[in-house]
Amino acid sequence: MPNSALLPIPCLAVVLFALPAQANPALECGEVSQEEVGTCVAEDEEGVEAALFNALEAAMVTAAERDNSRGGTETEAALMASQTAWEAFRAFHCSYIGSAHPVPEDAGIATRACWTTLGRERVDELVRMSQ
Template sequence: METYMSGAGMRRIGLIASVLTILPLTPSAADTALECGVQVSSQVEIASCVSAQVNIVGLALDQALGFARDAAVELDGVTGRDVALPALEKSQGAWVAYRDAQCRYRATLFGGGSGSGIAEGACHVALTRARIAELMASLP
């Protein structure tokens, strides 16, 4: 039996590989503030680095979500049902609300000090990396 992978499937594999390069390779690399602190020395520089990482994982999340949407649309088309895409959209909305609330909470643990922005950004990166991995793992 010959297997066939569509152009979309091939693109998805290539993009999955590129998205996975931003995920931490070891548990010690999972803390963005620590990753940034290795590269720079001042809190201002760490905050800038964390902010850049927030932007990078945001772009990667957009890609992963696009793959997940494509897969959901394809599944809905094959099954003739309109359930996978709405379920994904509902899941994503709930996840964004959770991420934002959880990261605001983490920031409050710094008592309004200068580290609160770094903590919130690092939280965004960590939770977004986890969401990307979750979305990518759910692809067919």
């Protein structure tokens, strides 16, 4: 991943702390129409995806620094394998959440809310790994 796309750590902190608290993203949207909840959840998901990208970049820098100090490449490789596995888990798990939702019309919102919730958790984990 190119280092030029990295945000400085203070900027990363501002982006990450701007994320809402760990809650159900659909409930954070308030009591509005189904269409407005869908839009709200989609916007939340976009913000989390941006934070996830930045947190992964920061964790990659830290992993590379650790590998450089140890003369190896295991940390970076392990992080990338971990991220790939996590992305697959999120896709399958959230697909299940959507398909198992008791109200078929809300399945898309449930799936996106799942992506956001798991994304927030992964951001927190990646930030811890980059410190």
